[in-house]
Amino acid sequence: MARKLDDMLERLGKTTSLCDLQKTVFDLRDAYEVEHLVYHSVKSSGAQWAALTYAPEWVDTYVAENFQTIDPVVLSCFRGFRPIDWKTLDWSGRPARTLLGEGLANGLGNQGVSLPIRGPSGQFALFTVNHKTGDDSWGRFIRQNMHDLLLAAHYINERALALEGEGHVPHQSLSPRETDALTLLAAGRSRAQAAERLKISEHTLRVYIESARFKLGALNTTHAVASALSRGLIGL
Structure with a gap:
């Protein structure tokens, strides 16, 4: 995992107020050298x-x-769960064009990606990265940093809920194998690499990941990794 994400996760873990979390969002924007970041x-x-x-x-x-x-x-x-690149959306209608035009006039970049997050009790959040750059440069940035951004999005959401006293209910303990599996994924290993490192099949690895996801109340594997990190269940 990139050093800047390690630093951000450590800083997030030390936040004691929503004001601290707001400052961390600004720090994260600066660390990734983008125009804007929104939670x-x-x-x-x-x-x-x-x-x-x-x-x-x-x-x-x-x-x-x-x-x-x-x-x-x-x-x-x-409507969905997957990250949304703004360029893939339909901006042809007059209201959408007006919104986009006013946004650009107020300092928004021409590129953006937004990640939907669904938390407990119907909570919904958006994590957005916005920047001014060309399509090729933006594509490279997303390919290089999407894993980090997904983890950051879920980690910030977990931290915000915890600071508001609305985090997840106590969870079941992860087994040693579940902990190992999530730790390797958090470190940037692919499923194939993680399975090879643990000397198990990818099918068995999937069982451990799904079991951990269920225990953590996570919506997907990335959410499970972020939840485990935010609760100190795994370390890097």
């Missing part, structure tokens, strides 16, 4: 909290114009 959480009760680097003027405009109701990024992420 926005909405609970089933409607309560919201965000840590973001957008200009306050743009945030005020977005809220005042109720842009979330027509934002292709929000609508697409709310």
Whole structure:
């Protein structure tokens, strides 16, 4: 795992307030040298909290114009689970074009990727990375950093919920093999590499991963790794 992600995870683990978490989001933006980074959480009760680097003027405009109701990024992420590259969305309608034009005028970059996160009790969050660059450069950035960004997104969500007193209920203990499997994946190993290191088949590895995911209440493998890291169940 990249040193900058190690540093970020360590810093996140030391946050004791939402103010600290907000500062960490700015630090993460600077570490990855991108224009903007956003974490926005909405609970089933409607309560919201965000840590973001957008200009306050743009945030005020977005809220005042109720842009979330027509934002292709929000609508697409709310319907699915996979990361959404903004360039793959339909911006042809007038409301979407207006939103995009005003965003660019207020300092947004032309590239973006947003990761939907679903937490306990109907909580929904978005983690967004935004930048000004060409398509080729952006493609390289995403290929090189998507694993880090997925882990960061879920880790920040876990930390925000914990600081608000709404983290997951106590979990069952992970077995030694489940711990080993998640540790290797967190270190950037592929499933094939992890299975080879543990001297087991990929099928057996999958059983351990799925068992750990169930115990942690995670939606997917990346979420399980982030949850295990945030709770100190695995280390790097």
